[in-house]
Amino acid sequence: MQVSNRFSIAIHMFACMEYFKKDYKITGDFIASSVGVNPVIIRKITSQLRDAGLVNVTRGTGGISASRAPEEITLLDVFNAVDSLDEGRLFSFHENPNSNCPVGSHIHLILDDKLERVQQAMERELSSMTIADVIRDTDKYVGKTAE
Amino acid sequence: MQVSNRFSIAIHMFACMEYFKKDYKITGDFIASSVGVNPVIIRKITSQLRDAGLVNVTRGTGGISASRAPEEITLLDVFNAVDSLDEGRLFSFHENPNSNCPVGSHIHLILDDKLERVQQAMERELSSMTIADVIRDTDKYVGKTAE
């Protein structure tokens, strides 16, 4: 089990948008070249980010940009946009516990809060970081001027 | 994306083992009936738990039991036994970032620590709970005597 690479790609996309926005027009093909995947992949993820209200896309002439300040886009926002959990739950659950068994009939009561705690821990950590942190580290490691 | 239901099944299995161990012989078929899945599913998970050293299985005559005290089996132990992450990583990563792009060539440096933090938050929460907590809540919700 693994989180889809759409998540790492989406963050990479934001890093590109911010880092190159002064010097280049940020198109899907431009980003695809940096990420190293087919442009259609980028377009699909772009659509997901747009549906979540995280980016603005101008059709025709082209161009993708963040629709909010980097400090106001958390990694949880990005995660939920591109990698939605089935029914909002991180953990799947066996569907037919035996209702005639004392354990089987109470297993949800026993487990649900524990699974919820783990999911919340993950979401808490994701929401503690923002695109601004990503940009800061991009500048830190790459240098502020394009090479 | 979701964690496989092997995890919820595995915890259900431990709850059964402990709750019924005084009154019944705990076989794969017995557990399968409580969980509500095919016995082979239980046998497969049993094998994973055995390989991880979490349960003892006696072949032939049958019988499955926890190999350690419930307090010493964390939910992280169970998770790692039945739902191993590819290469130990919760997040997958796009494989071919452009090494000629300043962002693409540094994206791992920028992202890896952030993904690691999220994974550690999840693992920390998983390891803070044990099978003993599950047993305690089983007794709490079901009642200490079999119905």
Add this chain to the structure above:
DNA sequence: ATTGGCGTAACTGTTGACATTACAACAAAA
């Protein structure tokens, strides 16, 4: 030797991720 139960291989069906091709829709510029 029989029997109950675990171990596992083999097969099926379903789903999702990832990738690619192709083309329609669109907006700005020539």
Add this chain to the structure above:
DNA sequence: TTTTGTTGTAATGTCAACAGTTACGCCAAT
């Protein structure tokens, strides 16, 4: 207004994981 570059999306293919089932071998106690 036609051209051009770009986004939007449908259709298709490949692959892997999950879940389920059947079948049968192996084991140990009775």
